[in-house]
Amino acid sequence: MTGIAVWTAAVSALALLALGGQAFAQSGQAQPTVTDPHFKIAPGYLARSELPDSLVLLGPPPAAGSAALARDEEARKATIPLRNTERWTLARRDAELAFPQAASAFSCAMGVGIDAARTPRLYAMTQKMLSDFGLSTYGVKNKYNRVRPFVVHDEATCRADQEAILRGDGSYPSGHTAAGWGWALVFAQINPERSNELLARGIAFGQSRVICNAHWQSDVDAGRIMGAATVARLQTNPAFLADLEAARAEVKAAKAKQPALDCAAETAALSGQ
Template sequence: MPVPRLARPLESPRSSPPAAMTLAIAATAGLLAACAANPTIQPVKVPELRPGVPAGYLAPEARPDSVALLPPPPAGDSAAFALDKDTAKLARTQWAKPGSARWKQAQLDADLDFPAAAGTFSCALNAPVSEAQTPRLYMLLRRTLVDAGMTTYRAKDRYKRTRPFVATNTSSCTPADEAKIAKDGSYPSGHSAAGWAWALVLTEIAPERADAILARGRAFGQSRIACGVHWQSDVNEGRMVAAATVARLHADPVFESDLAAARDELNKVRTQGLPPNRDCAAEAAALATNP
């Protein structure tokens, strides 16, 4: 599940978590500080993969099997791969040209580091999302990122699909990371899995904002095509992984409890009329060109 500056923030099911995960889903301690500052929030003991790195809700053996769920990626001579190539070309030449607003939005969406990633759905929710203002929701996003992202890795490791910028000898929207992410399988997209998992979870937390949330979740996945780091089929199947992961999460009582707490927390924040912590006008303008 490669992100800017990182090669692989989530470990494969056959290996221990790599150092990159520390950066992609780092810094848990602030949650306790936020709880201490607000006596209505009770500190929650969150399991960790290593000090400062929260675990997901699902044990490795409880995660859906992405190899069993997904077909192999499109063959090189297939109509499906021809569509992948056409979509990538349209992104580079039309709706997400390098330097365009949509390209720049893809760069923002590529960053899965927290706290930056916490505000991804702030505009869609019409509310701020941060460790200080919504600590339970903040941690819910971090933990579900781990679950959705890790679930992609059996298929990633099995197929080791070449990324578009490598196959087409072009540049991505995050050139500093290309040497690292080129070694990480393209299929399915970890970012798309995380973004769609977040969207599905957030529609349950704020159902009245469901259309905006789901549209943002879709656009988050399409940003990977805009960036040149995933094929459309990678993104599509990333969403399938997300749906399977969220369905499985609902059988976990800790997730269910945290979901309810995050819902209550967000409702309280929204009653205060606090603005989102993103530039929503700029985001809307950039995403207006989303295919």
Template sequence: MKKSCVPLYLIAPLAGLLCSGLAAASDTGPTVTDPHFKLAPGYLEPASLPVRLALLGGPPKPDSAAFARDEEARRAALALRGSAREKLAATDAELTFPAPAKSFSCALGTDINEKKTPHLYAMMQHVLTDAGGSTYAGKNAYNRTRPFVQHDEGTCRKDMEPVLRTDGSWPSGHSAAGWAWGLVLAEVQPARATELLARGLAFGQSRVVCNAHWQSDVDAGRIMGAATVAVLHDNPAFLADLAAAKREVQDATKANLKPTEDCAAERVALSLSMH
């Protein structure tokens, strides 16, 4: 099968890294502590995951301007407590399927489900494992304290807090997955690329709204998600599923398979900004 690279306009910051054979420092890969990133096998072997050290430095130091920006973003997010945007952030926190498929159905304009779009549904699960796993070298190396722990506050998902307390904050695995999904789905349905990329960004931003991550965690997670997608474009199994997913979405669009979610409510929630 012919190898291909993800379009440069989708991952401009990583243009120099596309199809470059990025490899991890360890054949076994980092230890993944969040079970959501182990629900399905990934496409990539641990040794094929992008190297965090080759792409990122480290999390902001406490006395840095970058950390001041983190605190500013946290305070802005607090204003959304109890809002529809925080409710959406709580939904975005759930990585067990079918929740993520539902989260992106409105942006795709088509319902994503195991029966009608099986290749797309499975592809999203595999990408979750790869993108989430790509963040764990950084998580384990720095074990950054999460904002809700540092400030002795809660999150939008109290049920998830026990796992989060012992899972490093930087980079954000949710943000890596959300941006990776946005990029991949934009290839599946280019006519909805703007909506899908915006939803991928918002999925990561939900982690700041939820008080589960710092802004710099989310920013770093997006870089790792994009790098993961770049590496996936050299993986035959991913490329085969991508082609099959495109056919499924074309068929679903012709069959007028609309999302089952409340897309109007989602638009209202996404219109509520931290700024």
């Protein structure tokens, strides 16, 4: 699914990235309740007070009867034919934020395997960023606690094992999307020669949440904004910048010695999105 609205959201998220040195600190609100355990896998780079504030950057989710909600419903309906296809299977894999699967989701786009053995610095960096991206969404998540599409329509998602957590975790904005888009932006900094492939994979990673029936399209669009805002904030963090440079060298070395990855299945799945 690659409509104009999706690319508009992607471009707006990139615009936020350009604000790298500006302050996005949380504005003194209470610490958010974090429901999804994936966002506690490893300590992030940023303190809670340094995270971008979703309550400042985002408005409320679409209201009942609005054109925006109608757009969400149309986007959901457009993905129904993809259920139980190769694209659905990829969306199921993209739903897994536990490691090593979460890191390997971008291996084909990167052109090298992202794992603890071959790219250990990048692998650890990916874990740390996940916490920052996910936590950035919880101000708005907790405020609105939007009901997810599979609950509204009494349907299943692509991951039945995750549905109990999702039912109690606000749908808006999408933390998975914030992570996927944030990773894509950082990975493109690390390996600019593959930036088109990495950014395209980051967009597809977010769209997997709509295909999976776990998120509305507006959740995904808002998640991209929070991912980009978090990447912007990371540009001022000395530990992140040191890891960024080390990861660049690590990926360059890996590209020189690793054999080509087998990406035929992923390519086939994405061609049907």
